[in-house]
Amino acid sequence: MSNSNHHTDHATLAEKFNRDEARVNWHDETLWFIRQKRDRAAWSLGNEWEPLRETASAIKAHTLSNLSDYLQQFEKAAQQNGITVHWAADGEEHNRIVHGILAKHNATQLVKSKSMLTEECHLNDYLKEKGVEVIDTDLGERIVQLAEEHPSHIVLPCIHWKKEEIGELFHKHLGSPEGVIDPSFLTNTARVHLREKFLTRRVAITGVNFAIAETGEFVVCTNEGNADMGAHLSDVHIACMGIEKLIPKREHLGVFLRLLARSATGQPITTYSSHFKKPREGQEMHLVLVDNGRSTQLGREDFRNSLKCIRCGACFNTCPVYRRSGGHSYHTAIAGPIGSILAPNLDMRQYKDLPFASTLCGSCSNVCPVKINIHEQLYQWRQVLTEEGYQPKSKTVAMKAMAATLSKPSLFSIAGKWGRKVMGLVPGLVSNRLNPWYKQREMPAPPEQSFTEWYKQNRKGGKS
Amino acid sequence: MRVGLFIPCYVNQFYPQVGIATLQLLEKFGCEVDYPLAQTCCGQPMANSGYESLTGNCNELFTKNFSSFDYIVCPSGSCVLHIKEHLHSAKDRTAATAIRRNVYELTEFLTDVLNVDRLQAAFPYKVGLHQSCHGQRGLHLSQMSELVAKPYSKPERLLNMVEGLELIELDRKDECCGFGGTFCVTEEAVSVKMGKDRVRDHEAHGADYITGADMSCLMHLQGILKRQGSKVQVKHIAEILNAQ
Numbered sequence: 001m002s003n004s005n006h007h008t009d010h011a012t013l014a015e016k017f018n019r020d021e022a023r024v025n026w027h028d029e030t031l032w033f034i035r036q037k038r039d040r041a042a043w044s045l046g047n048e049w050e051p052l053r054e055t056a057s058a059i060k061a062h063t064l065s066n067l068s069d070y071l072q073q074f075e076k077a078a079q080q081n082g083i084t085v086h087w088a089a090d091g092e093e094h095n096r097i098v099h100g101i102l103a104k105h106n107a108t109q110l111v112k113s114k115s116m117l118t119e120e121c122h123l124n125d126y127l128k129e130k131g132v133e134v135i136d137t138d139l140g141e142r143i144v145q146l147a148e149e150h151p152s153h154i155v156l157p158c159i160h161w162k163k164e165e166i167g168e169l170f171h172k173h174l175g176s177p178e179g180v181i182d183p184s185f186l187t188n189t190a191r192v193h194l195r196e197k198f199l200t201r202r203v204a205i206t207g208v209n210f211a212i213a214e215t216g217e218f219v220v221c222t223n224e225g226n227a228d229m230g231a232h233l234s235d236v237h238i239a240c241m242g243i244e245k246l247i248p249k250r251e252h253l254g255v256f257l258r259l260l261a262r263s264a265t266g267q268p269i270t271t272y273s274s275h276f277k278k279p280r281e282g283q284e285m286h287l288v289l290v291d292n293g294r295s296t297q298l299g300r301e302d303f304r305n306s307l308k309c310i311r312c313g314a315c316f317n318t319c320p321v322y323r324r325s326g327g328h329s330y331h332t333a334i335a336g337p338i339g340s341i342l343a344p345n346l347d348m349r350q351y352k353d354l355p356f357a358s359t360l361c362g363s364c365s366n367v368c369p370v371k372i373n374i375h376e377q378l379y380q381w382r383q384v385l386t387e388e389g390y391q392p393k394s395k396t397v398a399m400k401a402m403a404a405t406l407s408k409p410s411l412f413s414i415a416g417k418w419g420r421k422v423m424g425l426v427p428g429l430v431s432n433r434l435n436p437w438y439k440q441r442e443m444p445a446p447p448e449q450s451f452t453e454w455y456k457q458n459r460k461g462g463k464s
Numbered sequence: 465m466r467v468g469l470f471i472p473c474y475v476n477q478f479y480p481q482v483g484i485a486t487l488q489l490l491e492k493f494g495c496e497v498d499y500p501l502a503q504t505c506c507g508q509p510m511a512n513s514g515y516e517s518l519t520g521n522c523n524e525l526f527t528k529n530f531s532s533f534d535y536i537v538c539p540s541g542s543c544v545l546h547i548k549e550h551l552h553s554a555k556d557r558t559a560a561t562a563i564r565r566n567v568y569e570l571t572e573f574l575t576d577v578l579n580v581d582r583l584q585a586a587f588p589y590k591v592g593l594h595q596s597c598h599g600q601r602g603l604h605l606s607q608m609s610e611l612v613a614k615p616y617s618k619p620e621r622l623l624n625m626v627e628g629l630e631l632i633e634l635d636r637k638d639e640c641c642g643f644g645g646t647f648c649v650t651e652e653a654v655s656v657k658m659g660k661d662r663v664r665d666h667e668a669h670g671a672d673y674i675t676g677a678d679m680s681c682l683m684h685l686q687g688i689l690k691r692q693g694s695k696v697q698v699k700h701i702a703e704i705l706n707a708q
């Protein structure tokens with residue numbers, strides 16, 4: 001993304017984030033609280049929960065394996081409903097299409113709600129350059145926009161902001177009294193500020209959570225209702241969606257709506273699940289279908305499943321690494337575990353660090369409502385990055401040396417014995433500040449004997 | 465029943481007492497245990513770093529070492545999971561397939577194969593159980609908190625058979641400790657922070673010892689405990705189940 005962080009890697013950015021430990025604790029606990037809410041919501045469905053995940057995963061698998069058919073069916077139905085459908089091969093084309101629609105209407109201002117896709121395509125920056133003013137209307141997005149930042153979380157974009165800091169930001173930009181941190185007061189300040197925008201902007205952009213092939217309609221799930229407010233007040237409604245947002249039938253929607261909000265925030269359902277089927281009289285409705293790497297990912301067998309994602313953010317909230325490194329350390333629009341398997345598909349060089357920003361603990365795969373095998377894909381990406389030559393040379397050399405030692409038992413036992421001796425004799429050799437292990441951890445004390453040596457002494461008939 | 469004892473490379477070098485406890489435990493339960501001396505490593509450190517392509521020789525060596533046993537038992541969930549998921553042999557495919565099927569982590573072997581329901585062990589301390597992710601989420605040694613499913617825990621069940629041992633409750637019962645193989649050095653800051661948070665959870669609930677089925681996690685936690693000058697110690701579950 002056009003984030004100034006893009007030249008540096010996750011480990012470096014995470015290290016920076018960790019310099020303020022109290023803040024890390026707060027970030028971790030805030031997100032863990034949401035994970036716990038998700039757990040309670042899942043348990044409230046009892047025996048239904050796991051079969052629901054299974055069903056959702058199967059519907060998505062089916063849709064993905066017939067994606068081109070469903071896309072065409074969807075396009076036809078949407079056109080019949082009076083929606084203008086556009087196809088964008090990548091983010092650049094998506095941005096051009098959106099700008100083209102704006103230019104046609106001489107619009108230089110617009111309101112936007114609920115769209116991570118436009119973040120992915122860097123639409124805001126693109127339109128800014130063209131002299132178009134974009135107002136993000138969802139509270140979290142508006143906060144990061146005022147701060148000239150990017151969302152750090154796909155569902156909770158300003159989760160890294162404390163209320164005191166938001167109070168200060170609003171004081172500076174929206175004129176709220178200094179020192180006011182009461183959340184309902186601040187929300188109201190934003191509401192008043194946004195109300196004026198809604199009433200004066202003629203164009204609204206929204207995202208799409210689900211698009212239904214059978215009916216040509218799309219559904220936008222929100223808690224604040226801004227997508228509805230923007231879309232209903234606008235003369236032109238532009239909805240932007242990735243091509244993987246499709247589901248075959250309206251009857252499948254229930255499965256996803258039940259999973260989405262429970263997984264995201266622990267609510268039974270989002271406050272608004274708005275169905276858009278056709279433009280209101282006198283209104284124009286556009287739908288931009290964006291590929292931006294998705295068909296490439298569809299063609300990668302090991303990674304295809306990542307396209308099942310419904311962007312609930314549960315994998316972020318459960319990820320012990322995300323909670324302690326913050327969204328911006330992923331230097332991509334979609335952070336967290338899912339971002340780490342999506343980003344390398346777009347650019348392996350730029351995102352080669354992300355599949356390594358994980359301990360492979362597997363918690364992400366367990367919370368995922370569509371059962372994406374996220375941690376297995378992280379492992380698999382590591383192999384691909386090696387094959388494609390994106391690993392540092394020094395690492396390859398070290399790994400080859402390790403493989404050689406471990407393939408020869410005699411070498412291994414000499415190396416082990418030598419290693420333990422040296423550690424015992426010259427502890428400073430490994431116990432120094434250059435060894436990242438030692439920076440905040442002690443080394444294990446080397447024992448006199450290895451287990452193998454003990455075994456030879458104490459058990460007869462060791463098989464050699 | 466012929467059991468091949470598989471001891472992870474770093475346990476062999478740094479924690480021989482864990483290997484000894486594992487061997488003695490298996491012998492107590494009447495297993496005929498053999499330790500192939502030519503073993504080195506399962507290849508996981510390379511594979512998890514993206515170099516599974518370099519593990520061919522390790523795999524062949526492992527297959528050769530362990531092809532003649534009814535069961536292969538190892539006191540590490542992580543190494544067992546790696547073998548189960550990634551052991552392949554070009555020379556002897558049948559043997560590799562059999563090993564993948566017959567390799568067991570110690571507590572699951574005691575529970576599922578030996579059906580242990582009584583132990584002669586005593587350990588009069590407060591103990592916190594650290595669930596290592598590969599053992600738990602990979603081998604399903606215990607139920608995972610993310611799933612809506614009936615709770616169970618093989619290691620806990622065994623620990624409850626130890627005389628005098630008091631298991632403590634944790635706030636986060638299956639959060640990763642942050643070891644993660646090479647992650648512990650390449651992502652030093654996050655790794656250590658995760659470890660510190662785990663340690664704090666155990667300390668807050670009055671643990672004398674932190675135990676678990678994977679010495680690698682415990683080595684990481686031990687490094688942090690020692691640096692902080694904490695009184696809490698780590699002990700591999702094999703040592704506790706074998707404690708007199």
Ligand code: SF4
Pocket residue numbers: 263308309310311312313314315316338364367368369370371372374
């Ligand atoms: S990968 Fe799964 S858990 Fe993560 S955001 Fe997507 S749907 Fe949610």
